[in-house]
Amino acid sequence: TQLLEQSPQFLSIQEGENLTVYCNSSSVFSSLQWYRQEPGEGPVLLVTVVTGGEVKKLKRLTFQFGDARKDSSLHITAAQPGDTGLYLCAGAAGSNYQLIWGAGTKLIIKP
Amino acid sequence: NAGVTQTPKFQVLKTGQSMTLQCAQDMNHEYMSWYRQDPGMGLRLIHYSVGAGITDQGEVPNGYNVSRSTTEDFPLRLLSAAPSQTSVYFCASSPDLPPRYEQYFGPGTRLTVT
Numbered sequence: 177t178q179l180l181e182q183s184p185q186f187l188s189i190q191e192g193e194n195l196t197v198y199c200n201s202s203s204v205f206s207s208l209q210w211y212r213q214e215p216g217e218g219p220v221l222l223v224t225v226v227t228g229g230e231v232k233k234l235k236r237l238t239f240q241f242g243d244a245r246k247d248s249s250l251h252i253t254a255a256q257p258g259d260t261g262l263y264l265c266a267g268a269a270g271s272n273y274q275l276i277w278g279a280g281t282k283l284i285i286k287p
Numbered sequence: 288n289a290g291v292t293q294t295p296k297f298q299v300l301k302t303g304q305s306m307t308l309q310c311a312q313d314m315n316h317e318y319m320s321w322y323r324q325d326p327g328m329g330l331r332l333i334h335y336s337v338g339a340g341i342t343d344q345g346e347v348p349n350g351y352n353v354s355r356s357t358t359e360d361f362p363l364r365l366l367s368a369a370p371s372q373t374s375v376y377f378c379a380s381s382p383d384l385p386p387r388y389e390q391y392f393g394p395g396t397r398l399t400v401t
Contacts, residue, residue: 205386206385206386207386207387207388209389209390211390216394216395217394217395218291218377218379218392218393218394218395219330219377219390219392220392221389221390221391224387224389226386226387264329264330266330266390268385268386268387268388269385269386270385270386271384271385271386272385273318273320273335273337273343273385273388274332274335274345274346275330275332275388275390277329277330277331278329279327279328279329280329
């Protein structure tokens with residue numbers, strides 16, 4: 177059974193601090209996606225990484241796909257209250273239509 | 288574009304009642320899915336469709352039916368509601384085949400079964 181474990185489950189930090197959240201598995205994925213979900217809304221896609229070792233930057237957010245394509249990280253620089261939300265990772269394996277979802281990291285940025 | 292729309296936003300059912308959750312997308316996406324989200328469990332796939340007339344079961348299909356008569360619409364039917372179906376339901380569409388398969392989500396339906 178493929179699993180994606182996200183850590184930490186919960187993180188509360190002050191505005192301006194840096195943070196990293198992780199998405200780990202023992203399985204290899206063809207691609208890995210990160211989403212952010214705000215209360216009462218659906219998840220919104222942030223990025224997709226497909227190549228081992230790939231690094232993508234989205235303003236203050238940096239996403240990395242592990243060399244072996246089994247793990248990924250999301251680093252936020254100088255966090256802002258607008259970054260608050262539930263961060264979800266999802267992995268795709270080959271041509272399977274069933275994405276594997278992590279349980280999420282709930283992030284709170286305090287002003 | 289409205290993207291993915293879902294109705295209703297909130298619903299309360301009594302055990303044994305049936306209802307249909309509506310989902311529509313105006314992006315001409317071929318692939319559509321229904322998920323449920325429960326605290327601490329991430330998103331679980333209920334049913335999905337790879338095109339009009341073609342549907343398949345996901346991880347947790349029991350108690351739910353779907354149909355896809357058009358590209359735009361993908362309703363989810365609860366045949367006889369049970370308290371275990373209390374959850375938040377999300378419809379999603381994708382323009383891509385796996386593995387890219389990026390999901391565009393609707394705003395969700397919060398369902399409570401008493």
